[in-house]
Amino acid sequence: MRLLTHNMLSSNIKGVTNGFPLGIEVEKMEEKEVEMNADFLRNMFAKVEWKALVEAAKTLGYTELPDNVEPSMLDSDEFLHRFHHALLELHLEEGALVCPETGRKFPVNKGIPNMLLHEDEIEVQVNLVFGSSGLIPHSTPKSSVVKIALGAWGGQGAAVVAPATLGRTIFMGRAGARLGRVGASRGGWGG
Amino acid sequence: MWYLCVFYHRLLEYRKAEFESLAGLFEGCSGATHLQWRLPEDHHPDSPFHFVNLPSEETARFIANRMVVIEMDAFVGILVKGIYEIWGEGRSFEELEEAVRIYPDERKTLYLSSGTTFRITVECFGKAISFPEQNERIQKLAFVPFQVPLLQGRVNLRNPDHNFCLIDNDDYGDKNGLPPASQRRIFFGREVGASNRKILQTYQLKSRKYLGPTAMDAEMAFLMANQAQVKPGKLVYDPFVGTGSILIGAAHFGAMTMGADIDIRVVRDGRGPDCNIRSNFKQYGLPMPVSLLRADNNLPPWRADLKEMFDAVICDPPYGVRAGGRKSGGRKLLKGAVDPYTVPDDKRVGHIPSTAPYSLVECVHDLLDLAAKMLVMGGRLVYFYPVMRDEDSPDPTFPEHPCFESVATCEQILSFRYSRVLLTMVKVAPYTEEIESTARLRHLEFKENHLKWLEDGNLHSAVFSPADVTGEKLSSKPKYRGKYV
Numbered sequence: 198m199r200l201l202t203h204n205m206l207s208s209n210i211k212g213v214t215n216g217f218p219l220g221i222e223v224e225k226m227e228e229k230e231v232e233m234n235a236d237f238l239r240n241m242f243a244k245v246e247w248k249a250l251v252e253a254a255k256t257l258g259y260t261e262l263p264d265n266v267e268p269s270m271l272d273s274d275e276f277l278h279r280f281h282h283a284l285l286e287l288h289l290e291e292g293a294l295v296c297p298e299t300g301r302k303f304p305v306n307k308g309i310p311n312m313l314l315h316e317d318e319i320e321v322q323v324n325l326v327f328g329s330s331g332l333i334p335h336s337t338p339k340s341s342v343v344k345i346a347l348g349a350w351g352g353q354g355a356a357v358v359a360p361a362t363l364g365r366t367i368f369m370g371r372a373g374a375r376l377g378r379v380g381a382s383r384g385g386w387g388g
Numbered sequence: 389m390w391y392l393c394v395f396y397h398r399l400l401e402y403r404k405a406e407f408e409s410l411a412g413l414f415e416g417c418s419g420a421t422h423l424q425w426r427l428p429e430d431h432h433p434d435s436p437f438h439f440v441n442l443p444s445e446e447t448a449r450f451i452a453n454r455m456v457v458i459e460m461d462a463f464v465g466i467l468v469k470g471i472y473e474i475w476g477e478g479r480s481f482e483e484l485e486e487a488v489r490i491y492p493d494e495r496k497t498l499y500l501s502s503g504t505t506f507r508i509t510v511e512c513f514g515k516a517i518s519f520p521e522q523n524e525r526i527q528k529l530a531f532v533p534f535q536v537p538l539l540q541g542r543v544n545l546r547n548p549d550h551n552f553c554l555i556d557n558d559d560y561g562d563k564n565g566l567p568p569a570s571q572r573r574i575f576f577g578r579e580v581g582a583s584n585r586k587i588l589q590t591y592q593l594k595s596r597k598y599l600g601p602t603a604m605d606a607e608m609a610f611l612m613a614n615q616a617q618v619k620p621g622k623l624v625y626d627p628f629v630g631t632g633s634i635l636i637g638a639a640h641f642g643a644m645t646m647g648a649d650i651d652i653r654v655v656r657d658g659r660g661p662d663c664n665i666r667s668n669f670k671q672y673g674l675p676m677p678v679s680l681l682r683a684d685n686n687l688p689p690w691r692a693d694l695k696e697m698f699d700a701v702i703c704d705p706p707y708g709v710r711a712g713g714r715k716s717g718g719r720k721l722l723k724g725a726v727d728p729y730t731v732p733d734d735k736r737v738g739h740i741p742s743t744a745p746y747s748l749v750e751c752v753h754d755l756l757d758l759a760a761k762m763l764v765m766g767g768r769l770v771y772f773y774p775v776m777r778d779e780d781s782p783d784p785t786f787p788e789h790p791c792f793e794s795v796a797t798c799e800q801i802l803s804f805r806y807s808r809v810l811l812t813m814v815k816v817a818p819y820t821e822e823i824e825s826t827a828r829l830r831h832l833e834f835k836e837n838h839l840k841w842l843e844d845g846n847l848h849s850a851v852f853s854p855a856d857v858t859g860e861k862l863s864s865k866p867k868y869r870g871k872y873v
Contacts, residue, residue: 202646202679207691215693232675236621237644263572283700285678304737309656311682312689315741317728319716 198289198310200253204245206310208296208303210318218249220295221256222302227288235280241273241284254283390426392472392575394555395436397513397566398873399611405468405812406614407440413617426577428477428719432567434470434870436513436574466585466610470594472553472577481528499578505544508552509579511781515558525554525759529576551579570713590672591636591675597671600631600654600732602711604704608800608810609637615812616770617794623678625698627685627758628653628713632665632677634702639674644700648683650714650743654682685754686715686746690762695819697853700768701759705751707774708848709806713746748774748847752787753831760791760827768795769813775799776806776850784809789827791817799812801871805851818846 208216251262261279263270293302294310301318305308305313395403408423424441431437475496476487499506510522510531517525559572586775591606593599604612612634618624620642626634629647629652639645647665649655658664669676683689690697706713720726722744731739752773759769769792775784786797792813817823 198681199679202681205654205679205691205694205697206681206689209687209689229676232464237623240612240621240623244694261612266700302737307656309652309682311652313652313655313684314737315731315739316717316721317730325591331520338497342587385490 198305199285200250200257200287200309201241201284202310203253203289204250204284205292206312207292208294209297209300209312210299210301210314211297211320213298216296216298216357218246218252218297219303220294220297221253222291222295223257223289225289225291226257227290228286229288231236231281231285233278235277238277238280238284240268242268242280245284250283254287257287257289259283259287336385389439390439391575391580392428392474393438393440394469394472394513395438396469397436398609399798399800400434400871401699401798402579402611402810404438405798406611409615409617409812410443410797413619420590424803428569428570428573430571430573431557432569434567435557437555437573439474444709447676452836454524455643466583466588466607466614468581468583470582471580472555473574473580473739474575474577476577477573477575478573479573479740481574484576485531488576494523499550500753504549505542505547506550506552507543507545507548508554511553511555513555513557514569525601526671529554551582553577553579557686564872587640591640593633594632595669598665598668599633602704602706603631604633604637606633607638609634610640610683611637612702612810613637613641613643615810616702616768618700618702622699623697624700624702625762626703627683627688627701627755628703628705629665629680631658632668635677636668636672636674637698638702639669639677643700644675645677647677647741648685650679650684650716652682655682683750684716685713685758688754688758695761696764696767697762698767699764699769701755701763702770703755704772705748705755706746707748707751708745708850709774712848713748713751714743715746715750716741717744718742719744735793756787756789756792756817756831757824757827759813760789760815760823763815765815765818767815769811773811774806774808774847776847777801777804787813788830789813790823791815791819791827799871803851806847820828854857854862 203219203221206217206219208219210216244318247266248264251264254260254262259282262283263276289305289307290308292305294305295302393407404425405425411423426439426441427433427435428437428439465613473495475491476489480488487785508526510525511515522818530731551669552832554574554576556572556574557569559569562651588607588609591609593606596603613624616624616638618638618641621771622643624635624638624645625642626645627647628647629635630651632645632647635645638729647655655665658667661667665680666676680688718729719725719742721742729742752771755771756769763769773786786794786809788794794811794813796810796812798810798812799807800810
């Protein structure tokens with residue numbers, strides 16, 4: 198994993214508000230020479246979080262990046278080479294990326310960071326249910342559960358307005374829903 | 389100026405799209421440049437011969453130069469056989485002779501001056517011509533450019549300065565499955581640029597070390613890269629990288645590549661130290677991907693303020709026919725039937741989280757959303773989308789997004805039942821919160837209409853369900869095969 202990747206990644210565990218930058222635990226690192234492309238570097242310069250890059254490079258033992266930068270420095274060959282070295286030539290082969298809030302470690306093996314979340318770290322499911330009274334037990338026949346398409350794909354806390362004419366209790370939860378399939382009331386609250 | 393573009397007779401819908409994408413790449417404007425096209429007289433729309441109007445003589449020369457001078461096989465379309473400045477055309481050699489005579493002398497003498505070398509190639513679409521016959525035809529040409537007194541060039545078959553080409557199509561009617569041609573047409577012209585399909589041999593899948601069940605065919609991977617207007621220094625992302633077959637195409641054209649996959653065995657381990665994604669790149673001497681990681685397209689791990697990072701997103705999303713998609717969370721968990729499994733502290737290291745099926749609708753939504761956010765303005769999203777080939781179903785509609793404008797939709801028939809369509813979209817509007825919510829709504833509409841085919845497994849069962857036994861027998865008479873080529 199190069200530091201460019203590190204600069205793009207954050208911890209997306211549920212509840213974590215600022216998962217960037219990830220800490221780096223080094224077990225094994227490598228330097229691999231890569232051909233330099235100045236246009237690419239200039240392009241990336243605008244998108245990179247500089248402070249995080251400097252810190253990450255230091256963790257890997259490279260301290261020659263300046264703390265403060267401005268776009269005019271891109272004209273300097275020496276700066277470009279340092280930037281290039283830090284961004285693309287330092288590889289974390291074995292180690293871990295550490296979530297700054299929870300301390301959860303995302304392992305890095307053979308240079309591949311594993312960013313997949315565990316079951317209890319993902320935002321769970323559809324939370325909007327129509328029912329006649331209270332929470333619907335899981336055993337309720339499906340027919341009594343009104344299926345609606347949830348407008349909450351990928352969004353967090355999206356407000357869903359239900360038709361009031363139904364005259365039913367609306368349960369609304371954090372809409373961390375991924376699929377607009379309403380089948381149960383897990384995680385629902387409200388009244 | 390009009391040029392004759394001769395295509396390969398395959399992937400019919402992809403040909404002009406690829407040409408236009410490449411033209412746009414040279415113009416330096418990634419906006420949909422639609423070129424002017426014209427069919428030769430008597431030709432079927434699927435014919436390999438097309439006249440194309442390239443904006444100016446300079447542009448044409450520029451493209452041609454790039455193609456010839458910089459050994460950029462990269463810059464020639466995969467499906468373009470050659471581009472020719474036509475000196476004359478006609479139904480017979482007499483008509484051809486007349487046409488060539490009329491063609492302005494100043495255009496001809498440019499390429500016939502003394503000290504230059506030339507070659508004449510004879511080609512025919514739909515028929516192989518024997519060498520004696522080729523010679524005979526070249527003899528017939530004796531009248532043509534060679535009446536110009538200035539012609540003192542010498543023949544050089546290996547490496548000529550100018551390559552002249554005599555091309556015609558056989559008047560085969562509707563035989564042999566080619567587009568029906570009612571009239572023979574002969575073209576004579578100077579080659580401006582020719583393609584190099586040798587790279588396809590170099591990259592063919594059968595000699596690649598690490599393959600998966602859905603590794604992308606090399607020709608298609610190059611086509612996708614061309615559609616995405618990949619060029620050196622651009623950053624290309626594939627969220628379903630698998631064995632890296634699509635990124636290899638992009639890397640060949642000089643792009644920096646980046647890939648993610650939810651299956652860690654594929655991205656990290658492959659089949660051993662000499663048989664994995666990296667070994668594939670090494671095999672062709674391509675630079676390693678800038679980044680490979682294991683991530684879930686459904687829950688992308690990018691930092692929140694990261695946007696406009698990639699120049700192109702190219703992928704073949706899992707559509708559940710040969711390989712199904714997966715996303716984080718167990719099936720029961722996502723249905724809400726069970727509480728999330730809390731991983732005991734002592735087992736957190738090396739825990740393998742469960743995954744659930746990832747339907748195509750959801751996958752494409754996530755893809756569009758990711759691309760809308762992460763592509764630079766004018767960046768391109770290129771991906772495959774499956775379509776059922778039901779005769780009575782209306783024309784398929786494709787996913788839309790307010791940030792994107794569709795540039796090309798090219799169908800490739802995969803079986804009697806279904807085909808896949810290569811969608812090329814260009815980002816025309818910045819990604820705003822408002823757009824994010826509009827996209828969500830539009831997407832739901834789309835989803836309701838397509839639920840039938842695109843939900844879990846349906847596409848799979850539709851493709852693999854037993855055939856209708858009462859269906860009429862295939863006739864043995866060869867007929868026009870159309871898009872089956």
